């Protein structure tokens with residue numbers, strides 16, 4: 001039908017229990033919103049993945065399973081080729097989600113009352129995995145200059161000097177879209193080694209970096225850093241498989257690995273479902289071209305939104321993302337009170353964004369827009385925003 005890209009296809013996701021579309025009324029208080037919030041995409045995964053899941057479903061018996069050696073082999077190969085990081089298969093474990101893995105690691109490595117440092121504005125569960133487990137979350141906010149975010153390493157050093165022993169790193173960073181450079185990660189790594197800090201490096205977005213960028217796994221920088229790092233990666237964002245619940249946890253240090261695995265056992269968390277390993281293995285083995293095309297499409301979506309939004313108003317500024325499919329929009333110049341901003345877009349534009357303040361107090365006056373959808377939905381969003389913002393030029 002003349003589709004320019006397979007990602008142009010609009011898929012009706014309603015009535016599939018998906019939180020992005022079907023959960024919107026409950027969460028935003030209004031039906032029929034254009035959902036540009038929670039981070040999954042409105043795309044099919046690679047065709048081979050759907051085929052493999054269907055084939056497994058056709059077998060029809062869904063009993064307990066052994067670990068999948070094929071999956072582990074595919075993960076190791078993917079990380080070697082895509083991220084130039086050679087990992088030993090014994091370092092690799094799986095948790096249902098990255099967040100459940102973060103929680104497991106926090107329970108394994110810290111005690112109630114211990115401090116955990118995070119770098120807001122950041123993915124909200126970085127707060128809740130600490131808070132809900134009675135750990136004290138310490139903020140090391142990112143610095144922003146001319147809309148570009150960097151880490152505040154001098155402040156982080158002071159925090160480490162005060163005795164904090166655990167950092168949750170977001171790399172690439174959601175919501176600001178930074179893909180940390182080698183120099184930035186080396187500087188961070190130096191502090192981590194010097195102050196004997198352990199890093200939970202959430203690299204769930206590592207495969208979704210734009211063509212001019214390169215994701216560098218923190219632990220690939222040196223054996224000293226690898227020794228202090230637990231790396232989380234997953235096929236969930238990459239291939240849009242979040243609802244299958246499978247992520248990769250890479251722990252080179254044997255002592256850390258044993259602590260993590262013991263905690264997994266205590267929580268009886270060591271299993272996934274029958275479909276996830278099948279889907280993930282095929283995605284890693286056959287999804288490269290699909291992913292390259294996806295990244296191109298997402299980059300084009302970013303440029304499209306920036307160009308169209310600039311025509312509507314100069315008062316919304318977008319932090320230039322280097323990866324991910326979320327846009328961090330600074331709406332403070334609109335003059336709408338921060339606490340009303342999200343509902344302004346709900347009410348006046350019929351769009352559900354994530355409210356910036358969810359990502360930390362630094363996000364007040366910001367909204368996060370998910371552009372992981374067909375361009376026609378973005379056009380619709382732009383049209384709705386243009387109408388809503390008529391009085392705000």
Ligand SMILES: Cc1ncc(COP(=O)(O)O)c(C=O)c1O
Nearest residue numbers: 039097098099100123174202204
């Ligand atoms: C930085 C980051 N970590 C983790 C997740 C979610 O991971 P999971 O669904 O595997 O728990 C997200 C989802 O948006 C994310 O942005």
